[in-house]
Protein backbone atom coordinates (compact mmCIF):
# COMPACT_ATOMS: atom_id res chain seq x y z
CA UNK A 1 0.00 0.00 0.00
CA UNK A 2 1.37 3.44 -0.94
CA UNK A 3 1.18 5.79 2.05
CA UNK A 4 2.76 8.98 3.37
CA UNK A 5 5.35 8.63 6.14
CA UNK A 6 3.46 10.28 9.00
CA UNK A 7 2.09 7.17 10.65
CA UNK A 8 5.21 5.03 10.22
CA UNK A 9 7.56 7.76 11.50
CA UNK A 10 5.40 8.67 14.46
CA UNK A 11 5.30 5.02 15.48
CA UNK A 12 9.07 4.79 15.07
CA UNK A 13 9.53 7.90 17.21
CA UNK A 14 7.29 6.46 19.93
CA UNK A 15 8.91 3.05 19.79
CA UNK A 16 12.53 4.27 19.60
CA UNK A 17 13.44 2.62 16.32
CA UNK A 18 14.05 3.93 12.79
CA UNK A 19 12.48 3.42 9.36
CA UNK A 20 14.93 2.87 6.50
CA UNK A 21 14.80 5.14 3.45
CA UNK A 22 16.42 3.38 0.48
CA UNK A 23 17.09 5.28 -2.73
CA UNK A 24 15.96 3.47 -5.87
CA UNK A 25 17.64 3.65 -9.27
CA UNK A 26 15.77 1.23 -11.49
CA UNK A 27 13.16 -1.51 -11.68
CA UNK A 28 15.47 -4.20 -10.37
CA UNK A 29 16.46 -2.26 -7.23
CA UNK A 30 12.82 -1.45 -6.53
CA UNK A 31 11.85 -5.13 -6.82
CA UNK A 32 14.74 -6.25 -4.61
CA UNK A 33 13.96 -3.71 -1.86
CA UNK A 34 10.20 -4.34 -1.92
CA UNK A 35 10.64 -8.11 -1.84
CA UNK A 36 13.13 -8.00 1.04
CA UNK A 37 11.10 -5.55 3.15
CA UNK A 38 7.92 -7.58 2.55
CA UNK A 39 9.85 -10.64 3.66
CA UNK A 40 11.04 -8.81 6.81
CA UNK A 41 7.52 -7.37 7.35
CA UNK A 42 8.68 -3.80 7.87
CA UNK A 43 7.49 -0.44 6.48
CA UNK A 44 9.85 1.17 3.99
CA UNK A 45 10.47 4.55 2.38
CA UNK A 46 11.62 4.50 -1.26
CA UNK A 47 13.55 7.67 -2.08
CA UNK A 48 13.83 9.12 -5.58
CA UNK A 49 16.18 12.01 -6.23
CA UNK A 50 15.61 14.40 -9.12
CA UNK A 51 18.46 12.84 -11.09
CA UNK A 52 17.22 9.29 -10.41
CA UNK A 53 13.76 10.36 -11.57
CA UNK A 54 15.22 11.71 -14.82
CA UNK A 55 17.22 8.51 -15.26
CA UNK A 56 14.11 6.34 -14.86
CA UNK A 57 11.99 8.50 -17.17
CA UNK A 58 10.28 10.98 -14.85
CA UNK A 59 8.14 11.16 -11.68
CA UNK A 60 5.14 9.60 -13.44
CA UNK A 61 7.17 6.58 -14.57
CA UNK A 62 8.60 6.11 -11.06
CA UNK A 63 5.25 6.23 -9.27
CA UNK A 64 3.60 3.94 -11.82
CA UNK A 65 6.49 1.50 -11.60
CA UNK A 66 6.35 1.38 -7.80
CA UNK A 67 2.54 1.23 -7.72
CA UNK A 68 2.43 -1.56 -10.32
CA UNK A 69 5.11 -3.60 -8.54
CA UNK A 70 3.24 -3.29 -5.24
CA UNK A 71 0.18 -4.72 -6.98
CA UNK A 72 1.88 -7.45 -9.04
CA UNK A 73 4.12 -8.57 -6.17
CA UNK A 74 1.23 -8.57 -3.65
CA UNK A 75 3.12 -6.25 -1.34
CA UNK A 76 1.22 -5.75 1.93
CA UNK A 77 3.68 -3.60 3.95
CA UNK A 78 3.26 0.21 4.02
CA UNK A 79 5.45 1.75 1.29
CA UNK A 80 6.12 5.49 1.16
CA UNK A 81 7.25 6.93 -2.18
CA UNK A 82 9.32 9.96 -1.32
CA UNK A 83 11.15 12.69 -3.24
CA UNK A 84 14.73 12.97 -1.99
CA UNK A 85 16.23 16.51 -1.92
CA UNK A 86 13.66 18.07 -4.24
CA UNK A 87 13.29 21.65 -5.35
CA UNK A 88 9.84 23.19 -5.04
CA UNK A 89 9.17 22.30 -8.69
CA UNK A 90 10.32 18.70 -8.17
CA UNK A 91 8.02 18.33 -5.16
CA UNK A 92 4.97 19.72 -6.94
CA UNK A 93 5.61 17.62 -10.05
CA UNK A 94 6.10 14.47 -8.03
CA UNK A 95 2.95 15.09 -5.96
CA UNK A 96 0.95 15.66 -9.16
CA UNK A 97 2.29 12.37 -10.50
CA UNK A 98 1.50 10.06 -7.61
CA UNK A 99 4.24 10.45 -4.98
CA UNK A 100 3.03 10.18 -1.39
CA UNK A 101 5.79 12.18 0.29
CA UNK A 102 8.43 14.82 -0.45
CA UNK A 103 11.59 16.27 0.96
CA UNK A 104 11.90 19.93 0.07
CA UNK A 105 15.55 20.88 0.27
CA UNK A 106 15.88 24.67 0.35
CA UNK A 107 18.80 24.44 2.77
CA UNK A 108 21.18 26.20 0.38
CA UNK A 109 19.19 29.42 0.95
CA UNK A 110 19.30 31.64 4.03
CA UNK A 111 16.83 30.58 6.70
CA UNK A 112 14.11 33.14 5.78
CA UNK A 113 14.07 31.96 2.18
CA UNK A 114 14.25 28.30 3.27
CA UNK A 115 11.19 28.87 5.48
CA UNK A 116 9.28 30.65 2.69
CA UNK A 117 9.88 27.90 0.10
CA UNK A 118 9.30 25.07 2.57
CA UNK A 119 6.04 26.63 3.71
CA UNK A 120 4.76 26.86 0.14
CA UNK A 121 5.50 23.17 -0.41
CA UNK A 122 3.84 22.23 2.91
CA UNK A 123 0.66 24.08 1.94
CA UNK A 124 0.51 22.34 -1.44
CA UNK A 125 1.37 18.92 0.00
CA UNK A 126 -0.89 18.93 3.07
CA UNK A 127 -3.97 19.78 1.02
CA UNK A 128 -3.31 16.49 -0.78
CA UNK A 129 -2.39 14.27 2.17
CA UNK A 130 1.32 14.26 1.32
CA UNK A 131 4.01 14.31 4.04
CA UNK A 132 6.89 16.80 3.98
CA UNK A 133 10.47 16.58 5.22
CA UNK A 134 12.76 19.63 5.19
CA UNK A 135 16.42 20.31 5.87
CA UNK A 136 18.27 22.82 8.03
CA UNK A 137 21.98 23.46 7.81
CA UNK A 138 23.75 22.00 4.87
CA UNK A 139 24.15 18.24 4.74
CA UNK A 140 26.87 18.39 2.15
CA UNK A 141 29.29 15.88 0.76
CA UNK A 142 31.72 14.02 2.96
CA UNK A 143 34.50 16.14 1.50
CA UNK A 144 33.07 19.37 2.97
CA UNK A 145 34.53 20.35 6.30
CA UNK A 146 32.71 23.58 7.12
CA UNK A 147 29.15 24.32 8.22
CA UNK A 148 28.47 20.77 9.23
CA UNK A 149 26.12 21.70 12.08
CA UNK A 150 22.64 23.23 11.89
CA UNK A 151 21.79 26.28 13.97
CA UNK A 152 19.32 25.35 16.71
CA UNK A 153 17.32 28.56 16.28
CA UNK A 154 16.98 27.89 12.55
CA UNK A 155 15.70 24.38 13.33
CA UNK A 156 13.09 25.75 15.73
CA UNK A 157 11.99 28.45 13.29
CA UNK A 158 11.66 26.06 10.33
CA UNK A 159 9.65 23.66 12.48
CA UNK A 160 7.33 26.26 14.01
CA UNK A 161 6.81 28.45 10.95
CA UNK A 162 6.21 25.85 8.24
CA UNK A 163 4.23 22.89 9.66
CA UNK A 164 6.64 20.24 8.28
CA UNK A 165 6.20 16.60 9.31
CA UNK A 166 9.88 15.63 9.72
CA UNK A 167 13.16 17.52 10.02
CA UNK A 168 16.60 16.62 8.70
CA UNK A 169 19.11 18.72 10.63
CA UNK A 170 22.82 18.73 9.79
CA UNK A 171 24.52 17.21 12.84
CA UNK A 172 27.89 16.30 11.33
CA UNK A 173 26.47 13.72 8.90
CA UNK A 174 27.23 13.86 5.16
CA UNK A 175 26.44 12.19 1.84
CA UNK A 176 28.76 9.68 0.17
CA UNK A 177 31.67 7.86 1.77
CA UNK A 178 33.07 9.36 4.97
CA UNK A 179 36.78 10.14 4.58
CA UNK A 180 37.24 10.40 8.33
CA UNK A 181 35.16 9.38 11.34
CA UNK A 182 31.90 11.43 11.21
CA UNK A 183 31.91 14.16 13.86
CA UNK A 184 28.32 13.64 15.02
CA UNK A 185 27.06 16.24 17.45
CA UNK A 186 24.85 14.44 19.99
CA UNK A 187 24.44 17.54 22.16
CA UNK A 188 22.93 19.38 19.22
CA UNK A 189 20.70 16.39 18.42
CA UNK A 190 19.45 16.30 22.03
CA UNK A 191 18.79 20.02 21.97
CA UNK A 192 16.81 19.69 18.73
CA UNK A 193 14.86 16.75 20.15
CA UNK A 194 13.92 18.78 23.24
CA UNK A 195 12.62 21.69 21.17
CA UNK A 196 11.02 19.87 18.25
CA UNK A 197 8.30 17.26 18.56
CA UNK A 198 8.26 15.90 14.97
CA UNK A 199 10.38 12.89 13.86
CA UNK A 200 14.03 13.58 13.01
CA UNK A 201 15.83 12.28 9.93
CA UNK A 202 19.45 11.33 9.37
CA UNK A 203 20.87 11.70 5.86
CA UNK A 204 24.20 10.19 4.88
CA UNK A 205 23.60 6.94 6.77
CA UNK A 206 26.17 5.01 4.72
CA UNK A 207 29.42 4.52 6.62
CA UNK A 208 28.11 5.36 10.09
CA UNK A 209 29.30 2.81 12.65
CA UNK A 210 26.93 0.34 14.30
CA UNK A 211 27.60 1.99 17.68
CA UNK A 212 26.75 5.42 16.31
CA UNK A 213 23.55 4.12 14.69
CA UNK A 214 22.36 2.67 17.97
CA UNK A 215 23.21 5.93 19.72
CA UNK A 216 21.56 8.08 17.02
CA UNK A 217 18.33 6.13 17.26
CA UNK A 218 18.41 6.31 21.05
CA UNK A 219 18.89 10.08 20.72
CA UNK A 220 15.81 10.47 18.53
CA UNK A 221 16.51 9.66 14.87
CA UNK A 222 13.39 8.01 13.34
CA UNK A 223 14.33 7.82 9.64
CA UNK A 224 17.72 6.94 8.16
CA UNK A 225 18.58 7.58 4.52
CA UNK A 226 20.68 4.91 2.83
CA UNK A 227 21.99 5.29 -0.68
CA UNK A 228 25.74 4.67 -1.02
CA UNK A 229 25.71 1.50 1.10
CA UNK A 230 23.38 -0.28 -1.32
CA UNK A 231 25.38 0.94 -4.32
CA UNK A 232 28.55 -0.53 -2.82
CA UNK A 233 26.77 -3.80 -1.98
CA UNK A 234 25.31 -4.09 -5.49
CA UNK A 235 28.67 -3.39 -7.11
CA UNK A 236 30.36 -6.00 -4.93
CA UNK A 237 27.93 -8.71 -6.08
CA UNK A 238 28.10 -7.58 -9.69
CA UNK A 239 31.91 -7.46 -9.82
CA UNK A 240 32.19 -10.89 -8.29
CA UNK A 241 29.64 -12.29 -10.75
CA UNK A 242 31.36 -10.79 -13.82
CA UNK A 243 34.75 -12.08 -12.74
CA UNK A 244 33.41 -15.60 -12.38
CA UNK A 245 31.00 -15.64 -15.32
CA UNK A 246 32.94 -14.16 -18.23
CA UNK A 247 30.67 -15.84 -20.82
CA UNK A 248 27.39 -14.44 -19.52
CA UNK A 249 25.84 -11.56 -21.47
CA UNK A 250 22.21 -11.81 -20.38
CA UNK A 251 21.49 -8.34 -18.91
CA UNK A 252 18.91 -9.73 -16.50
CA UNK A 253 21.45 -12.06 -14.93
CA UNK A 254 24.09 -9.32 -14.83
CA UNK A 255 21.95 -6.58 -13.30
CA UNK A 256 20.40 -8.93 -10.73
CA UNK A 257 23.76 -10.36 -9.67
CA UNK A 258 24.05 -7.68 -6.98
CA UNK A 259 20.79 -8.83 -5.35
CA UNK A 260 22.23 -11.13 -2.70
CA UNK A 261 24.68 -8.50 -1.43
CA UNK A 262 21.92 -5.87 -1.39
CA UNK A 263 19.66 -8.21 0.58
CA UNK A 264 22.40 -8.82 3.13
CA UNK A 265 22.96 -5.09 3.59
CA UNK A 266 19.23 -4.35 3.88
CA UNK A 267 18.79 -7.02 6.54
CA UNK A 268 21.85 -5.84 8.47
CA UNK A 269 20.58 -2.25 8.54
CA UNK A 270 17.01 -3.14 9.41
CA UNK A 271 18.25 -5.22 12.36
CA UNK A 272 20.44 -2.35 13.46
CA UNK A 273 17.59 0.16 13.22
CA UNK A 274 15.30 -2.30 15.05
CA UNK A 275 12.62 -1.48 12.45
CA UNK A 276 9.15 -2.80 13.27
CA UNK A 277 5.73 -2.69 11.68
Ligand SMILES: [Zn+2]
Pocket residue numbers: 085139175203204225
Ligand atom coordinates in the same frame (compact mmCIF):
# COMPACT_ATOMS: atom_id res chain seq x y z
ZN1 LIG B 1 20.32 13.39 1.72
